[in-house]
Amino acid sequence: MKSDDCENCSSFSNSHFCNLKQKNLHSLNTNKKHITFKKREIIFREGDSPQGLYCIASGMVRLNHIDEEGNEIILRLYKAGDILGYRALFAEEKYHATAVVQEDCEICFIPQNIVKELMAVEPELAWSFLKQVSKEVHNMEDRMTSIISKPVQSRVAEALIYFKNELPASKWTRRDIAEWIGTTPETVMRALAQFEDKGFIFQEGRSIRIADDGAISKIAQEY
Amino acid sequence: MKSDDCENCSSFSNSHFCNLKQKNLHSLNTNKKHITFKKREIIFREGDSPQGLYCIASGMVRLNHIDEEGNEIILRLYKAGDILGYRALFAEEKYHATAVVQEDCEICFIPQNIVKELMAVEPELAWSFLKQVSKEVHNMEDRMTSIISKPVQSRVAEALIYFKNELPASKWTRRDIAEWIGTTPETVMRALAQFEDKGFIFQEGRSIRIADDGAISKIAQEY
DNA sequence: TTTAAAACATGATCTAGATCATATTTTAAA
DNA sequence: TTTAAAATATGATCTAGATCATGTTTTAAA
Numbered sequence: 324m325k326s327d328d329c330e331n332c333s334s335f336s337n338s339h340f341c342n343l344k345q346k347n348l349h350s351l352n353t354n355k356k357h358i359t360f361k362k363r364e365i366i367f368r369e370g371d372s373p374q375g376l377y378c379i380a381s382g383m384v385r386l387n388h389i390d391e392e393g394n395e396i397i398l399r400l401y402k403a404g405d406i407l408g409y410r411a412l413f414a415e416e417k418y419h420a421t422a423v424v425q426e427d428c429e430i431c432f433i434p435q436n437i438v439k440e441l442m443a444v445e446p447e448l449a450w451s452f453l454k455q456v457s458k459e460v461h462n463m464e465d466r467m468t469s470i471i472s473k474p475v476q477s478r479v480a481e482a483l484i485y486f487k488n489e490l491p492a493s494k495w496t497r498r499d500i501a502e503w504i505g506t507t508p509e510t511v512m513r514a515l516a517q518f519e520d521k522g523f524i525f526q527e528g529r530s531i532r533i534a535d536d537g538a539i540s541k542i543a544q545e546y
Numbered sequence: 547m548k549s550d551d552c553e554n555c556s557s558f559s560n561s562h563f564c565n566l567k568q569k570n571l572h573s574l575n576t577n578k579k580h581i582t583f584k585k586r587e588i589i590f591r592e593g594d595s596p597q598g599l600y601c602i603a604s605g606m607v608r609l610n611h612i613d614e615e616g617n618e619i620i621l622r623l624y625k626a627g628d629i630l631g632y633r634a635l636f637a638e639e640k641y642h643a644t645a646v647v648q649e650d651c652e653i654c655f656i657p658q659n660i661v662k663e664l665m666a667v668e669p670e671l672a673w674s675f676l677k678q679v680s681k682e683v684h685n686m687e688d689r690m691t692s693i694i695s696k697p698v699q700s701r702v703a704e705a706l707i708y709f710k711n712e713l714p715a716s717k718w719t720r721r722d723i724a725e726w727i728g729t730t731p732e733t734v735m736r737a738l739a740q741f742e743d744k745g746f747i748f749q750e751g752r753s754i755r756i757a758d759d760g761a762i763s764k765i766a767q768e769y
Numbered sequence: 770t771t772t773a774a775a776a777c778a779t780g781a782t783c784t785a786g787a788t789c790a791t792a793t794t795t796t797a798a799a
Numbered sequence: 800t801t802t803a804a805a806a807t808a809t810g811a812t813c814t815a816g817a818t819c820a821t822g823t824t825t826t827a828a829a
Contacts, residue, residue, distance in 0.1 A: 390695045392769045394694075394695050398690075410680045410683050413679075414677055414683075420687070443669055446665065446669050449669060449676060452676055453676050456636075457632075457635075459683050460683055461637060463686040463687060463690065464621050464643070467621075471619055472613045472617050472619070474785075496807090497806075498805090505693075507787060509786090509787080509808085510787075528795085546614055546615045697815075720777070720778095721776075729816080732816090732818085735777070735779085736778095736779085751777095751824095752826095
């Protein structure tokens with residue numbers, strides 16, 4: 324077993340591949356391609372055809388959509404342990420969004436023929452992907468509902484909680500938050516200023532620390 | 547072959563089950579339960595645990611979410627040939643939305659153990675579901691992007707095109723359109739009044755007919 | 770068939786949040 | 800190290816669209 328084999332990956336145990344049989348795992352090890360990406364590099368672009376899927380060993384990736392006006396929207400965020408680029412691959416469509424490295428990444432690329440081979444010999448793998456994509460739909464629906472029916476303060480509060488729980492390692496700008504909840508950087512700043520005035524958060528330079536989890540959660544639930 | 551067997555269903559040929567082997571199709575036929583639903587009846591409720599999946603032979607179903615304020619949002623719409631209730635089943639979650647009959651339905655219920663059995667013996671079935679859910683993510687992302695960055699007139703125009711292409715059989719109220727695009731009935735009406743003034747649509751009582759497809763498509767693309 | 774509820778329609782008003790402007794601070798690249 | 804670009808911050812203004820109000824028409828249920 325080589326040191327860069329999947330079994331040695333820090334996120335192996337909760338990955339889609341953790342239950343593969345030895346033989347199939349070997350096929351994965353020999354066919355995957357390990358790639359290093361630096362911040363702001365592009366992994367794939369809107370319009371590209373998927374050639375396989377990406378497994379994030381470390382770092383963070385954002386999936387962006389830019390509309391005709393130049394407004395950027397963060398569609399999804401991926402961290403270590405997540406797979407990336409699966410939606411277009413499974414839908415047999417071109418990518419409809421661009422994957423940009425948010426924090427330096429170690430990523431393994433798995434060619435699509437290998438993915439299909441593995442799914443054919445181990446049906447549980449397809450079910451695992453099916454579960455993942457189904458949860459993605461749930462997440463999207465929750466976000467859409469929130470954007471439609473909650474005021475910005477609530478959504479900023481939601482974002483603070485989300486970033487704290489799901490992506491604590493990363494630094495986020497006011498613009499990033501705005502692009503996640505569908506608003507403008509100015510509006511995010513004003514909400515943060517309000518929260519700080521009330522003593523619910525601390526803003527230390529660029530970074531934001533929640534001082535009162537209860538208060539922030541409560542705001543996140545307001546309509 | 548009985549008359550109510552899946553092979554005789556009008557939507558069989560483009561369903562997920564059209565490539566099943568004879569033996570497995572037989573299992574589907576003997577285990578499915580055919581149910582008739584009337585308009586406004588509820589197929590499943592937010593919070594219920596999925597017991598299987600629903601195959602719509604005819605009619606139409608809307609998946610609703612009601613927030614704490616009582617505002618209703620249409621998350622998804624299903625017509626003849628679509629399956630329903632698969633997301634929660636595959637995600638192994640409870641339903642997070644309520645399925646309400648929009649137009650009288652003939653629906654076949656397939657118990658979850660049968661779904662799983664079929665996926666185990668025919669891997670292609672799982673792939674077919676995977677493709678469907680992946681496309682669902684795409685649709686949700688497009689709708690979310692539209693809600694974030696387009697003015698209401700564009701979204702009303704988008705809705706008119708969507709309803710005409712995807713669900714031509716059905717009648718829609720101003721409120722339904724509002725719940726689909728995340729706005730209020732009044733705002734939808736004002737947009738429709740504008741379109742009519744310009745001669746882009748005809749409003750005959752409750753029903754809306756597009757008079758100028760080009761103009762409506764153009765508005766749908768505006769920011 | 771009557772009747773209450775829902776849908777349609779439009780005017781008047783209000784406001785959340787976008788937009789614009791300007792200044793300062795931080796970051797990253799030359 | 801210098802410097803241009805990006806991020807932060809906040810005030811001033813504007814407006815798209817929500818909300819409220821009122822009346823009419825249509826639908827579905829008693």
